[in-house]
Amino acid sequence: MSDPLLSVEGLRTHIPTEGGIVRAVDGVSFEIDRGETVALVGESGSGKTVTCETITGLVPETATVTGEARFDGETLTGLEENALRRIRGNRIAHVFQNPRSALDPVYTVGDQIAEAITLHRDVREREARERAVALLGRVGIPNAGERVDDHPHEFSGGQCQRVAIAIAIACEPALLLADEPTTSVDVTVQARLLALLSELTASGTSMLLVTHDLRVVATLADRVVVLYEGQTVERGPTEAVFGRPAHPYTQALVESAAGVSEGTDREDAPADGCRFRNECPHAIDACAGERPAFEPVGSPGHAAACVHYASERDPSEVLADSEPAWTVNRER
Amino acid sequence: MDDAPSAGRPDGGSVGRDGAFGDSPQSDRGGARFERIDWEAVEERRRSVRPERAVLAVGLVALSALALYDRYVAGVYLVGTWNVTAVDWLFLLALVVLLAYGVVPAVRNRRAVLRVARRLRSRPLAAASLSYLGLFFLVGLFGPGLLGSPTLDPGVQYLPPVGETVPASATSDCPGGVTGEGFDRVCHGTWEYPLGTNHRGHGMVHLLVLGARTALTVTVVAVGLVVPLATVVGVAAATYGGWVDSLLMAYVDVQLSVPAIVIYFVSMFYIGPSLFLLLVVFGLLSWGGIARLVRSEVLQRREEGYVLASRAAGASKASVAKAHLLPNVTNTVVPAVFHLVPVLILTEAGIAFLGFEDARAYSWGETIADGLGQTVSAASPADRFHNLAVTPLDVWWVSAVPAVVLALTLVAFKLAGDGIRDALDPRGER
Numbered sequence: 044m045s046d047p048l049l050s051v052e053g054l055r056t057h058i059p060t061e062g063g064i065v066r067a068v069d070g071v072s073f074e075i076d077r078g079e080t081v082a083l084v085g086e087s088g089s090g091k092t093v094t095c096e097t098i099t100g101l102v103p104e105t106a107t108v109t110g111e112a113r114f115d116g117e118t119l120t121g122l123e124e125n126a127l128r129r130i131r132g133n134r135i136a137h138v139f140q141n142p143r144s145a146l147d148p149v150y151t152v153g154d155q156i157a158e159a160i161t162l163h164r165d166v167r168e169r170e171a172r173e174r175a176v177a178l179l180g181r182v183g184i185p186n187a188g189e190r191v192d193d194h195p196h197e198f199s200g201g202q203c204q205r206v207a208i209a210i211a212i213a214c215e216p217a218l219l220l221a222d223e224p225t226t227s228v229d230v231t232v233q234a235r236l237l238a239l240l241s242e243l244t245a246s247g248t249s250m251l252l253v254t255h256d257l258r259v260v261a262t263l264a265d266r267v268v269v270l271y272e273g274q275t276v277e278r279g280p281t282e283a284v285f286g287r288p289a290h291p292y293t294q295a296l297v298e299s300a301a302g303v304s305e306g307t308d309r310e311d312a313p314a315d316g317c318r319f320r321n322e323c324p325h326a327i328d329a330c331a332g333e334r335p336a337f338e339p340v341g342s343p344g345h346a347a348a349c350v351h352y353a354s355e356r357d358p359s360e361v362l363a364d365s366e367p368a369w370t371v372n373r374e375r
Numbered sequence: 376m377d378d379a380p381s382a383g384r385p386d387g388g389s390v391g392r393d394g395a396f397g398d399s400p401q402s403d404r405g406g407a408r409f410e411r412i413d414w415e416a417v418e419e420r421r422r423s424v425r426p427e428r429a430v431l432a433v434g435l436v437a438l439s440a441l442a443l444y445d446r447y448v449a450g451v452y453l454v455g456t457w458n459v460t461a462v463d464w465l466f467l468l469a470l471v472v473l474l475a476y477g478v479v480p481a482v483r484n485r486r487a488v489l490r491v492a493r494r495l496r497s498r499p500l501a502a503a504s505l506s507y508l509g510l511f512f513l514v515g516l517f518g519p520g521l522l523g524s525p526t527l528d529p530g531v532q533y534l535p536p537v538g539e540t541v542p543a544s545a546t547s548d549c550p551g552g553v554t555g556e557g558f559d560r561v562c563h564g565t566w567e568y569p570l571g572t573n574h575r576g577h578g579m580v581h582l583l584v585l586g587a588r589t590a591l592t593v594t595v596v597a598v599g600l601v602v603p604l605a606t607v608v609g610v611a612a613a614t615y616g617g618w619v620d621s622l623l624m625a626y627v628d629v630q631l632s633v634p635a636i637v638i639y640f641v642s643m644f645y646i647g648p649s650l651f652l653l654l655v656v657f658g659l660l661s662w663g664g665i666a667r668l669v670r671s672e673v674l675q676r677r678e679e680g681y682v683l684a685s686r687a688a689g690a691s692k693a694s695v696a697k698a699h700l701l702p703n704v705t706n707t708v709v710p711a712v713f714h715l716v717p718v719l720i721l722t723e724a725g726i727a728f729l730g731f732e733d734a735r736a737y738s739w740g741e742t743i744a745d746g747l748g749q750t751v752s753a754a755s756p757a758d759r760f761h762n763l764a765v766t767p768l769d770v771w772w773v774s775a776v777p778a779v780v781l782a783l784t785l786v787a788f789k790l791a792g793d794g795i796r797d798a799l800d801p802r803g804e805r
Contacts, residue, residue, distance in 0.1 A: 144680030
């Protein structure tokens with residue numbers, strides 16, 4: 044397969060607020076191949092969620108979106124609302140962080156799954172209902188035939204997320220945008236949800252997994268895209284990025300996830316050049332210049348946006364800090 | 376997993392039979408191309424067959440046909456002795472809207488309705504109130520047609536209810552029989568007029584039924600036309616914002632600052648008192664509060680996760696508003712409706728009581744007034760001749776019976792409103 048399913052190139056989403064323009068997404072580039080799971084990682088506020096919402100045009104109308112997101116040969120950015128609606132839920136589906144609030148309390152879960160189906164498929168109510176039961180079974184809700192008539196408040200948090208996933212896969216989307224799908228549930232439920240998601244991706248659905256939990260990434264993702272302050276700073280195969288994090292920010296992220304590093308007080312990130320330079324232990328004068336371009340790092344597909352990896356420099360000093368926090372163990 | 380094959384099927388074939396996700400052949404995925412589908416046509420088709428719209432369209436066409444027939448073919452009376460007035464047309468229009476957007480969805484979502492009904496059963500007061508309102512609806516709808524117009528019959532004026540007596544001088548014929556002597560002669564009630572009669576010899580039961588029609592007209596117009604208008608305005612203002620919001624809320628401000636009753640009295644002096652005028656004036660000027668309430672509620676709900684989730688599933692702003700925002704503001708709308716309707720019924724009765732309404736529209740308020748004050752003392756020449764004026768207390772039923780029915784109706788609306796609101800909330804099930 045030559046062209047990727049989703050390619051995001053230089054995506055920028057600037058949202059005007061009372062306190063000025065928020066550059067929520069400020070230069071994000073990555074690709075997702077068919078059947079592939081890509082993880083978007085970064086700390087809170089790094090623009091992961093807004094990136095997802097920008098792809099299907101769910102950001103506020105006042106936001107300015109530049110750059111390009113192409114999905115299956117079609118440019119999504121700048122597409123009119125009606126055309127986007129045919130893609131949302133149908134070919135690209137979202138799973139949100141908080142499953143409880145993502146379900147409408149006044150409808151039964153069956154009604155909500157049926158709604159997702161009838162939005163895109165011309166089916167009769169009975170067929171949609173049968174389909175809803177099948178989907179509930181598929182996502183692992185026991186007694187799906189009875190529970191289809193229950194309301195969201197009668198489900199546990201983990202089950203609600205399963206229902207939300209059932210809604211997302213109702214129209215067999217090619218791409219699933221999973222925004223922190225396991226953050227709001229406890230660890231055991233998390234593991235089961237991850238198993239469900241990996242089952243889905245194994246059956247061919249591509250997934251953009253948004254999370255700040257690197258363990259989840261290690262379990263599910265084929266490739267990793269690291270965001271910092273709305274910018275992609277590193278991307279590459281999961282093994283490569285976690286095994287040998289190249290960008291100083293990624294190194295810090297991996298270390299903090301492993302409980303190694305101590306938190307530093309954040310300053311406001313500079314607007315130009317490398318936005319991480321004020322906190323970077325390897326910052327040099329060149330960091331304040333042009334925004335660093337992506338430079339290849341060792342293994343194929345692994346690249347970092349850091350001046351130290353430019354061809355005329357020697358990255359060994361930076362790479363010396365790169366310790367794999369844990370071994371990436373994936374059975375795929 | 377490309378969906379083109381199932382989406383593209385022109386017969387809109389069953390997704391359900393497409394098989395589970397897991398067994399979808401992997402080799403297909405590269406080969407299947409995203410097919411261009413004329414979604415507009417699909418949506419149009421789906422939309423056009425919606426039973427709500429169909430019933431509304433059929434109802435409106437039938438109504439228009441009836442109106443044309445009434446205007447150009449029929450004489451004074453449409454059927455029998457029914458001279459259709461403007462109020463009747465308004466009533467019929469509101470009934471059609473209620474049928475299309477109340478009854479049809481209820482039949483389609485039988486399961487949900489049954490669930491609400493089941494929950495209502497555990498609230499005896501609300502259930503009793505609803506039964507009363509059901510009776511009120513049936514009587515108001517079919518009663519006047521069955522009973523026809525009352526005829527003036529001074530011979531049987533001021534007959535008392537069964538088991539009650541009235542000074543014989545108050546009435547001339549006394550089908551229930553007269554007992555006693557001299558000044559103590561009293562007339563007994565008769566089963567022909569179980570609740571007695573008023574000064575025109577109209578049976579109280581008959582008057583209650585006719586008054587129920589007037590009250591029902593107010594109810595149906597309020598629920599079928601006024602409240603939907605208020606709700607749509609509130610939801611639209613909150614959903615679309617911007618100039619739509621400013622314009623709609625500016626209108627609401629205007630109507631909130633203009634007292635409807637003053638407008639009614641002023642226009643009454645120009646075009647004469649009528650129930651139609653009352654409905655139009657109060658219908659156009661009384662819903663600002665509901666619209667405001669709905670708007671602020673929708674503004675809150677708009678930030679809920681399910682709104683974003685629904686949009687992410689491909690729903691349009693309008694359908695999110697209809698499918699998710701509207702049902703979630705019923706907690707606000709239902710009590711507001713059940714508050715507005717009694718207020719309007721009471722206003723209508725009050726205006727009729729004061730005599731500022733068309734005398735041809737029988738109203739409970741007017742009947743209450745009949746039983747009190749000047750009408751009674753000026754009852755008949757014979758009374759004045761004998762200097763035996765009947766006091767309102769002697770003919771208490773003329774005012775008391777409609778007053779009790781009016782009060783019962785208002786209370787029933789309030790209680791039913793609270794009950795329905797609780798029963799509609801799925802979280803209250805346990």
